[in-house]
Amino acid sequence: MKPDTKQKxxxxxxxxxxxxxxxxxxxxxxxxxxGVPKGSFYNYFDNKEDFGLQVIDYFVGYYTVMSxxxxxxxxxxxxxKIKRLLEWFMExxxxxxxxxxxxxxxxxxxxxxxxxxxxxKLKSALNILIDTYSGLLAQAQKEGEIAQNLDVHEAARFLVxxxxxxxxxxxxxxxxxxxxxxxxxIFDHILTP
Amino acid sequence: MKPDTKQKxxxxxxxxxxxxxxxxxxxxxxxxxxGVPKGSFYNYFDNKEDFGLQVIDYFVGYYTVMSxxxxxxxxxxxxxKIKRLLEWFMExxxxxxxxxxxxxxxxxxxxxxxxxxxxxKLKSALNILIDTYSGLLAQAQKEGEIAQNLDVHEAARFLVxxxxxxxxxxxxxxxxxxxxxxxxxIFDHILTP
Numbered sequence: 001m002k003p004d005t006k007q008k009x010x011x012x013x014x015x016x017x018x019x020x021x022x023x024x025x026x027x028x029x030x031x032x033x034x035g036v037p038k039g040s041f042y043n044y045f046d047n048k049e050d051f052g053l054q055v056i057d058y059f060v061g062y063y064t065v066m067s068x069x070x071x072x073x074x075x076x077x078x079x080x081k082i083k084r085l086l087e088w089f090m091e092x093x094x095x096x097x098x099x100x101x102x103x104x105x106x107x108x109x110x111x112x113x114x115x116x117x118x119x120x121k122l123k124s125a126l127n128i129l130i131d132t133y134s135g136l137l138a139q140a141q142k143e144g145e146i147a148q149n150l151d152v153h154e155a156a157r158f159l160v161x162x163x164x165x166x167x168x169x170x171x172x173x174x175x176x177x178x179x180x181x182x183x184x185x186i187f188d189h190i191l192t193p
Numbered sequence: 194m195k196p197d198t199k200q201k202x203x204x205x206x207x208x209x210x211x212x213x214x215x216x217x218x219x220x221x222x223x224x225x226x227x228g229v230p231k232g233s234f235y236n237y238f239d240n241k242e243d244f245g246l247q248v249i250d251y252f253v254g255y256y257t258v259m260s261x262x263x264x265x266x267x268x269x270x271x272x273x274k275i276k277r278l279l280e281w282f283m284e285x286x287x288x289x290x291x292x293x294x295x296x297x298x299x300x301x302x303x304x305x306x307x308x309x310x311x312x313x314k315l316k317s318a319l320n321i322l323i324d325t326y327s328g329l330l331a332q333a334q335k336e337g338e339i340a341q342n343l344d345v346h347e348a349a350r351f352l353v354x355x356x357x358x359x360x361x362x363x364x365x366x367x368x369x370x371x372x373x374x375x376x377x378x379i380f381d382h383i384l385t386p
Contacts (some may be wrong), residue, residue: 110214110302112367113212114217158355162355164362165357166358171317
């Protein structure tokens with residue numbers, strides 16, 4: 001067995017779960033797409049739920065790696081970093097013809113009520129996303145880019161939750177308008193000096 | 194066959210789909226919960242997708258009936274009506290221990306990428322919700338409750354999409370904070386005079 005078999009199962013499963021949802025992406029389908037026999041799967045994962053929980057970690061890891069060049073770009077102000085992150089995602093969804101949405105948001109919607117283990121894991125994942133923005137907003141506040149009386153943690157929570165709603169509308173509208181509308185309201189009404 | 198059999202299937206199916214999602218709520222399960230034989234189902238619906246599309250109409254109808262007393266209350270200003278609608282939902286979700294979410298938003302997330310028929314129907318359903326708020330905001334603007342330069346249609350789109358995101362976070366956090374946070378940002382930062 002190659003050492004990267006587990007990673008391969010995670011990558012392929014993540015892609016299918018991202019597009020179809022956790023319950024609708026069958027284990028057989030994931031294994032077939034990976035080209036891995038069922039026995040191998042159980043070397044790495046206790047069951048499909050355990051696999052799903054590790055897929056959430058995979059998505060968080062993907063987000064961290066993807067955002068790193070923007071987060072560490074010394075030429076960008078904190079507020080510019082937030083804008084650049086949103087724009088990165090808008091380009092991503094354009095390239096996907098406005099499908100997929102955020103896997104963490106999707107799974108929170110699908111699995112939040114159906115599994116306590118999923119809910120706990122998704123709560124942590126959402127808090128990681130929120131903390132990223134909360135940190136950037138605290139820096140933006142320090143540098144006078146946003147209002148001093150804004151509660152940066154609450155604003156970060158609203159930024160992320162309203163983004164997840166915009167992604168839902170994007171999927172139904174099959175176009176960029178909900179994302180552009182989100183960006184406009186966040187930057188024109190909330191993240192103002 | 195009783196004349197209300199179709200309605201009974203729709204009601205029971207809507208409840209199951211609302212909690213579990215469309216793909217995860219099996220037809221057998223819906224029929225068993227309704228106590229209706231499979232043959233009856235096909236008297237009313239072509240297939241499960243057709244049923245799902247009619248469930249969306251059912252949800253929109255439910256929303257219209259639910260919101261009517263608030264919409265027509267002559268003692269409330271337009272902005273108070275919006276506040277009252279949000280509060281009605283916050284009470285509803287409290288009574289459901291912060292589960293379920295909005296069925297239209299849930300289905301847009303789950304089915305938007307998987308079925309063109311669903312996507313088109315959900316787009317219409319979302320636009321009905323948005324138009325409700327857009328109408329209230331136009332009145333609020335006329336009465337000077339909100340800023341004259343606010344684009345009420347864009348604001349309505351943001352109000353509804355960010356609400357759907359707050360509901361996703363509610364399901365993961367299993368508490369009212371995301372809804373309260375949504376209400377605070379909408380009323381403190383966007384729907385201001």
